[in-house]
Amino acid sequence: METEKLQKVLKNQHVLFDTNIFIKAYENFNAFSKILYLLKDCDCQIVHFPLVEFEFTRNSFMPKHRIERENFIKKIASLSLPFSSELIDNALKIAQIYAHKNIPNNQISLVDCCIAAYLMQHAGRLYLLTLNHKDFPVILLDDTECFE
Amino acid sequence: MEEKNNKKDNAQKDSEFQKNIEELKEMAEKIKKYTEEEKTNGNRETPKSA
Numbered sequence: 608m609e610t611e612k613l614q615k616v617l618k619n620q621h622v623l624f625d626t627n628i629f630i631k632a633y634e635n636f637n638a639f640s641k642i643l644y645l646l647k648d649c650d651c652q653i654v655h656f657p658l659v660e661f662e663f664t665r666n667s668f669m670p671k672h673r674i675e676r677e678n679f680i681k682k683i684a685s686l687s688l689p690f691s692s693e694l695i696d697n698a699l700k701i702a703q704i705y706a707h708k709n710i711p712n713n714q715i716s717l718v719d720c721c722i723a724a725y726l727m728q729h730a731g732r733l734y735l736l737t738l739n740h741k742d743f744p745v746i747l748l749d750d751t752e753c754f755e
Numbered sequence: 756m757e758e759k760n761n762k763k764d765n766a767q768k769d770s771e772f773q774k775n776i777e778e779l780k781e782m783a784e785k786i787k788k789y790t791e792e793e794k795t796n797g798n799r800e801t802p803k804s805a
Contacts, residue, residue: 640779675786
């Protein structure tokens with residue numbers, strides 16, 4: 608039932624993969640490919656976000672490894688949605704909301720704040736797939752559209 | 756005729772998607788291998804830009 612609801616919500620939408628999804632993608636490709644099939648059936652487009660690519664590639668020091676990771680991410684997420692210069696300002700506002708709610712600074716990274724700001728910029732048409740909900744406190748989200 | 760063309764288009768899209776999945780699987784295997792190599796081998800190549 609939950610899958611049907613998810614498919615309905617995601618129909619023709621844009622989806623952003625968090626870095627942890629890309630990590631799981633190579634660690635357990637068979638499980639990941641099921642997600643790709645599901646999104647294909649929903650006619651979703653997977654969005655490329657440069658800061659996710661930064662996180663996914665930053666620790667690979669062999670050039671062939673870094674290139675493989677860059678190509679992997681680009682092959683999966685080929686669509687770029689614009690992001691404005693306001694992104695950092697909005698990320699800062701989001702960080703301030705977290706601070707106001709006593710969420711420790713070290714729990715949520717700058718990249719996570721930028722992802723939240725990017726989602727805010729494209730609210731209603733961009734959905735995030737992540738394995739770590741703690742990085743995205745529900746105080747910012749419409750919990751009617753959160754799926755476990 | 757239109758229905759036949761749509762079926763043909765869908766079959767082609769499915770085939771391309773399947774091909775992509777297979778390519779991604781190969782890339783995932785390489786990344787897994789390189790990640791293990793980097794964990795066990797500390798020899799770092801200096802980036803050209805450095």
